[in-house]
Amino acid sequence: MTGSEHVIFLWENEETKNQMISEFFNQQVKDDSSSSNGLFSIEPVRIPHVENTLYESFHNLHKSAFLNKAVEQVTERVSTNIGSSSTKYAFEDDTWLMKRGLKKQVLDTESALGREVDRKLSLLCMDHRPDLDGETIEKLVKAHGYVITDQPLGLYKWNGHNTAAITKIPSLVKIIEQ
Numbered sequence: 001m002t003g004s005e006h007v008i009f010l011w012e013n014e015e016t017k018n019q020m021i022s023e024f025f026n027q028q029v030k031d032d033s034s035s036s037n038g039l040f041s042i043e044p045v046r047i048p049h050v051e052n053t054l055y056e057s058f059h060n061l062h063k064s065a066f067l068n069k070a071v072e073q074v075t076e077r078v079s080t081n082i083g084s085s086s087t088k089y090a091f092e093d094d095t096w097l098m099k100r101g102l103k104k105q106v107l108d109t110e111s112a113l114g115r116e117v118d119r120k121l122s123l124l125c126m127d128h129r130p131d132l133d134g135e136t137i138e139k140l141v142k143a144h145g146y147v148i149t150d151q152p153l154g155l156y157k158w159n160g161h162n163t164a165a166i167t168k169i170p171s172l173v174k175i176i177e178q
Contacts, residue, residue, distance in 0.1 A: 001122035003086035006115055008144040010129040010137065016150040017092070017126060024090055024124050025050050036081040040070065041092040050088075051077075055096050066102060067109045078121045090124040095131040107139050115145035115158055 001007070001024075011017040025037060025047050038051040045052050053073070062069040074089050081087045094106050110125065117123050127140060129149070141147050147156040 001086065001088070001124075003122055004116045004119045005146065006113055006117045006123045006144050007125070007146040007148060008110075008140055009124060009126045009148040009150075010132075010140075011126055011149075012129050012151040017128075020124075020126070020148070020150075021045065021090055021092065022047065025088060036077040036083070036087040037089065038074065038077055038087075039090045039092065042096055045092075055092075059097070059100065064102065064105070066097065067105045071109065074121070074123075078118055081120055086120050086122045088122045088124070090126065092126050093128055094125060095128045098136075099131070103136070107136070107143075110140060110143035113143065115143065 009017070009020055011020070021039065021041075025039070037049060038053060039045055039047065040053050040055055040058065042055050044054065058070065059066050070091075074087075077089070078087045097103075097106050113123070125140075125144065129137070129151070132140070141156075142158075145158050147158075148154070149156075
């Protein structure tokens, strides 16, 4: 990811999710922007040069303002990045927020961010697919430029205004209908 990408990973397998997080940050550990990278996670994760913020601690501090404060934190990190590469930020499992009454805020924030973000930001959002209904999946997919799934393994690129325009492995529509 080189910047401006807004990607969602719809995961089912915990091990695959952990590998995705590791790989997302692995490419930039030695880069000059690595000090601006961050991860929101459920459990503590130690990745060199990546600030780890725990969902529960941040939620206890900010409650319903969680997403606004998270966006502020990411924006500040991007603004302090003087390196040549994009700041990388990942949100391990936004279904955690949805289960705590922030579903509308999550969907509104994703929609407001749009399929492309700031050119100095690579944003990886992750959601536990079995915890999502079809309507929520569809809204999340429409808010991202790329969709990655682990069951089946696939990468989809947004090509239009409806879900049928997502390409790569046939039929993300099947995922949405499940």
